[in-house]
Amino acid sequence: xxxxxxxxxxxxxxxxxxxxxxxxxxxxxxxxxxxxxxxxxxxxxxxxxxxxxxxxxxxxxxxxxxxxxxxxxxxxxxxxxxxxxxxxxxxxxxxxxxxxxxxxxxxxxxxxxxxxxxxxxxxxxxxxxxxxxxxxxxxxxxxxxxxxxxxxxxxxxxxxxxxxxxxxxxxxxxxxxxxxxxxxxxxxxxxxxxxxxxxxxxxxxxxxxxxxxxxxxxxxxxxxxxxxxxxxxxxxxxxxxxxxxxxxxxxxxxxxxxxxxxxxxxxxxxxxxxxxxxxxxxxxxxxxxxxxxxxxxxxxxxxxxxxxxxxxxxxxxxxxxxxxxxxxxxxxxxxxxxxxxxxxxxxxxxxxxxxxxxxxxxxxxxxxxxxxxxxxxxxxxxxxxxxxxxxxxxxxxxxxxxxxxxxxxxxxxxxxxxxxxxxxxxxxxxxxxxxxxxxxxxxxxxxxxxxxxxxxxxxxxxxxxxxxxxxxxxxxxxxxxxxxxxxxxxxxxxxxxxxxxxxxxxxxxxxxxxxxxxxxxxxxxxxxxxxxxxxxxxxxxxxxxxxxxxxxxxxx
Ligand code: NOJ
Numbered sequence: 001x002x003x004x005x006x007x008x009x010x011x012x013x014x015x016x017x018x019x020x021x022x023x024x025x026x027x028x029x030x031x032x033x034x035x036x037x038x039x040x041x042x043x044x045x046x047x048x049x050x051x052x053x054x055x056x057x058x059x060x061x062x063x064x065x066x067x068x069x070x071x072x073x074x075x076x077x078x079x080x081x082x083x084x085x086x087x088x089x090x091x092x093x094x095x096x097x098x099x100x101x102x103x104x105x106x107x108x109x110x111x112x113x114x115x116x117x118x119x120x121x122x123x124x125x126x127x128x129x130x131x132x133x134x135x136x137x138x139x140x141x142x143x144x145x146x147x148x149x150x151x152x153x154x155x156x157x158x159x160x161x162x163x164x165x166x167x168x169x170x171x172x173x174x175x176x177x178x179x180x181x182x183x184x185x186x187x188x189x190x191x192x193x194x195x196x197x198x199x200x201x202x203x204x205x206x207x208x209x210x211x212x213x214x215x216x217x218x219x220x221x222x223x224x225x226x227x228x229x230x231x232x233x234x235x236x237x238x239x240x241x242x243x244x245x246x247x248x249x250x251x252x253x254x255x256x257x258x259x260x261x262x263x264x265x266x267x268x269x270x271x272x273x274x275x276x277x278x279x280x281x282x283x284x285x286x287x288x289x290x291x292x293x294x295x296x297x298x299x300x301x302x303x304x305x306x307x308x309x310x311x312x313x314x315x316x317x318x319x320x321x322x323x324x325x326x327x328x329x330x331x332x333x334x335x336x337x338x339x340x341x342x343x344x345x346x347x348x349x350x351x352x353x354x355x356x357x358x359x360x361x362x363x364x365x366x367x368x369x370x371x372x373x374x375x376x377x378x379x380x381x382x383x384x385x386x387x388x389x390x391x392x393x394x395x396x397x398x399x400x401x402x403x404x405x406x407x408x409x410x411x412x413x414x415x416x417x418x419x420x421x422x423x424x425x426x427x428x429x430x431x432x433x434x435x436x437x438x439x440x441x442x443x444x445x446x447x448x449x450x451x452x453x454x455x456x457x458x459x460x461x462x463x464x465x466x467x468x469x470x471x472x473x474x475x476x477x478x479x480x481x482x483x484x485x486x487x488x489x490x491x492x493x494x495x496x497x498x499x500x501x502x503x504x505x506x507x508x509x510x511x512x513x514x515x516x517x518x519x520x521x522x523x524x525x526x527x528x529x530x531x532x533x534x535x536x537x538x539x540x541x542x543x544x545x546x547x548x549x550x551x552x553x554x555x556x
Contacts, residue, residue: 004265005265005267006047006095006267007204007267007269007292007293007326007386008326008385008386008487008488009326009384009385009386009485009486009487009488010047010048010095010386010387010487011045011046011047011048011381011386011387011388011389011478011481011487012046012047012048012049012050012097012386012387012388012389013041013044013046013048013049013050013388013389013390013391014049014050014051014052014333014334014388014389014390014391015034015049015050015051015052015391016029016052016334016390016391016427017029017030017031017034017051017052017053017054017063017076018052018062018063018427018429018448019391019427019428019429019430019441019448019449020033020034020037020391020429020430021033021034021036021037021430021432021441021442022429022438022441022442022443022444022446022447023036023442023443024442025442025443025444025446026075026442026444026446027438027442027444027446027447027448028075028076028448029076029429029441029442030075030076030077030081031054031072031076031077031078031081031082031084031085032077032081032084032085033442034051034085035081035084035085035088037432038085038088038089038092038094039092040460041092041094042092042093042094043475044394044471044474044475044478045475045478045479045481045482046094046389046478047093047094047095048094048095048096048097048203049089049094049095049096049097050097050098050099050206050271050388051096051097051098051099052064052099052334053066053098053099053101053208054072054073054076054077054082055067055068055069055070055071055072055073055101056068056071056072056073056074057073057106057108058106058108058175059073059075060106060173060175060176060411061172061173061175061176061411062334062409062410062427064099064101064172064176064208065101065104065105065106065107065108065173065175065176066101066105066106066109067105067106067108067109067110068109069100069101069105069193069196070193070196079200082200083200083201086200086201086202087201090201095203095204096201096202096203097202097203097204097205097206097269097271098197098202098204098205098206099205099206099208100190100193100194100197100205100206100207100208101208101209102179102190102207102208102209102213102248103171103178103179103208103209103212103213104170104171104172104176104177104178104179104209105176105177105179106175106176107174107175107176107177108175111124111127111128112128112177115127115128115130115168115177116157117160120132120165120166123185125166126180126183126185127179127180127183127185127186128168128169128177128178128179128180129168129169129177129178129179129180129215129219130157130166130167130168131154131166131167131168131169131219132166132167133156133166133167137164138164138166139156139164141153141154141167142154142167142169142219143219143220143221143222144221144222144224145169145171145219145221145222145238145239146222147170147171147172147173147174147415148171148172149172149173149411149412149415149416150412150415150416150417150419150420151415151416151417153169153170153171154167154168154169154170155167155168155170155174169215169219171209171212171239172209172411173411173415178212178215179213181213181214181244181248182214182217187248187251191251191252191255194252194255194256195255198255198256198259198268202268203267203268203269204256204268204269204270204271204292205256205269205270205271206271206273207249207270207271207272207273207274207291208273209273209274210245210249210272210273210274210285210291210294211234211240211241211245211272211274211275211276211285212239212240212245213244213245213248214242214243214244214245214248215238215239215242216238216239216242219238220238221238222237222238222239223236223237228240231277232277232278233277233278233281234275234276234277234281235276235281240275240276241274241276241281246284246285246287246290249270249272249285249290249291250289250290252270252291253270253289253290253291256268256269256270269292269293270291270292270293271291271292271293271294271295271328272285272286272291272293272294272295273295274294274295275297276294279296279298279315279316279318279319280319282294282296282319283319283320283322283323283325286320286323286325287323287325288323288324292325292326293325293326293328293386294328295328295330295388296316296327296328296329296330297330298312298315298316299312299313299316299329299330299331299380300330300331300332300333300336300339303347303348304343304347304372304376304519304520304548305347305519305520306498306499306500306501306517306519306520307498309379309501309517309519310493310501313383313491313503314493316329317384317385317491326384326385326386326487327383327384327385327386328385328386328387328388329380329383329385329386329387329388330380330387330388330390331373331376331377331380331390331393332389332390332393332426333388333390333426334390334423334426334427335354335423335426336354336423336426337354337356337357337399337425337426338373338390338392338393338397338398338399338425338426339369339372339373339376339377339393340366340369340370340373340393340396340397340398340399341357341364341366341369341398341399341401341425342364342369342399343364343368343369343372343373343376344364344365344366344367344368344369344370344372344398345362345364345365345369347520355412355416355419355420355421355422356399356410356412356413356420356421356422356423356424356425357399357401357421357425358401358402358403358405358421359401359402359403359404361401361421363401363402364398364399364401366398366454368548369398370396370398370470371536371537371548371549372548373393373396374396374470374473374536374537374550375517375518375519375536375537375548375549375550376517376550377393377473377474377477377536378473378477378515378517378534378535378536378550378551378552379501379515379517379550381477381478381481381486382481382486382503382505382513382515382552383486383487383491383505384486384487384488384489384490384491384505385487386487387487389474390426391430392430393474394470394471394474395430395431395458395459395460395463395470395471396458396470397430397431397455397458398452398454399425399426400424400425400426400428400449400450400451400452401425402452403424403425403428403449403450404450405418405421407424407449407450408421408422408424409424409448409449410422410423410424410427424449427449428447428449428450428451428452428455429441429442429447429448429449429451430455431451431455431456431458431459431460432459432460432461433459433460433461434456434457434459434461434462435456438451439451439455439456439459440459440460440461458470468538473534473536476534477534477552480533480534480552483509484507484508484509484510484513485507485508485509486505486506486507486513488508489505489506489507489508489512489513490505490506491503491504491505492504492505494514494516496516496524497521497524498521499518499519499520499521499522499524500516500517500518500519500521500524500545501515501516501517501519501550502514502515502516502517503515504555510554511554511555512555513533513552513553513554513555514527514530514552514553514554514555515550515551515552515553516545516550516551516553517549517550517551518545518546518547518548518549518550519548520547520548521547522547523540523543523544523545523546523547524544524545525543525544525545526539526544526545526551526553527553527555530553530554530555531553531554532551532552532553533551533552533553533554534551534552535549535550535551535552536549536550536551537549539551
């Protein structure tokens with residue numbers, strides 16, 4: 001079996017370090033906790049882990065506010081803990097992807113502190129986007145840009161003498177000032193950070209807000225009255241998807257390629273988190289010589305409707321075809337409502353519930369959500385390309401939809417003026433043992449967000465070895481995916497009626513695999529003589545595939 005370009009069909013498991021495993025019992029996950037639990041992933045059958053940030057940070061945005069790019073926050077451990085974790089992962093055959101946050105730093109970063117202490121126009125200020133305010137007294141924000149977390153994207157500073165000063169740009173929290181990427185010093189610093197982690201054995205990077213680094217010169221106003229979420233063309237907004245970002249990634253690719261071991265293909269990878277439309281623009285990030293992968297969020301955003309899903313999959317595959325790049329697939333991550341909850345609502349095109357769910361919102365149907373989530377994953381893991389899993393989805397974890405508002409930590413809740421609940425619901429610590437304190441998350445009761453009771457029933461030890469459990473379904477899917485190498489296959493659609501999503505994908509070991517998902521109709525009859533390899537739920541031997549169920553079949 002070819003291992004060339006491992007990332008083309010890799011399954012990459014996202015660990016959110018705060019919430020995966022807590023070794024020291026302080027209620028917050030840490031690197032030694034991760035090291036101890038890595039055998040779970042080797043047993044699950046994934047190829048790599050991607051860790052959300054564990055760097056030194058005041059944690060105003062759960063670590064996406066980095067104060068020191070070359071160190072581990074004491075909450076998560078030390079650099080020696082990182083080395084031990086990486087060594088253990090490699091020993092188990094797992095690669096390690098780290099998160100790089102190049103659009104902004106924390107306001108605690110020494111560069112930003114120096115910028116605050118320095119004069120307008122100084123080299124220290126030139127590393128960030130400081131501008132004079134508008135209006136006669138400079139007390140109007142330099143333009144109309146809004147922060148992703150709500151409210152204006154500009155904050156006015158107070159000068160050392162106490163008088164109001166310039167403004168700085170923060171596309172996210174006020175504690176996350178945007179770097180100025182037109183300043184060569186910024187690019188050089190980030191390249192040096194990449195090399196720091198590559199030298200320590202990191203196998204690649206997930207690039208945070210990859211489409212945001214370059215802003216249109218002069219910082220013109222954003223189109224008034226339009227929401228970025230509805231944009232047909234992301235690049236119409238002067239802070240997103242500007243052509244200059246690609247120059248940065250050409251440079252980065254040269255850096256990762258320079259780590260190739262002689263005689264082997266280069267195997268350190270770069271994956272963009274870029275919320276970019278249309279898909280043709282997104283595909284530009286994975287041109288030859290640029291990034292290896294880019295997250296494809298259109299699949300995640302598709303409602304549970306067969307025709308819509310088929311269209312999204314087809315468009316996604318076509319978009320990257322010209323560049324011979326693999327497509328990526330993902331259903332859950334630390335920024336969106338878990339798919340076991342998202343799919344527990346009636347499918348309404350365009351309604352995503354990305355804004356989080358609170359106790360007084362309509363609640364998802366847990367049973368329907370889980371059934372559809374299992375079916376959706378069964379489809380996803382058969383698609384050609386690479387797939388990303390989010391910690392706990394292999395247990396079928398729902399979002400914590402009843403969190404008390406006073407425990408919420410995502411800045412979105414406050415910054416949106418309590419209109420958007422934010423992302424805490426998908427970040428609740430993972431349950432490992434149904435009967436242990438904090439369900440085995442750590443050695444104590446402590447957990448930085450409270451775990452819903454149902455997490456106890458869904459703990460790893462309650463599902464391991466249990467036929468029909470979600471954990472065993474994931475294990476079976478990942479084993480078969482490897483065996484048949486469907487991630488490197490070719491997809492052909494099959495028409496089995498309007499409610500069935502059906503396709504055949506070629507296998508490297510024998511006949512192709514037929515994948516059928518019943519996305520909302522009567523039973524779907526299974527083709528005569530086909531053999532079931534794996535099913536997301538019980539099959540009715542008489543009538544066939546029940547609603548919200550998916551199956552892999554051999555097609556000989
Ligand atoms: C995307 C990350 O996934 C998200 O969690 C974070 O808040 C923003 N980027 C800002 O860094």
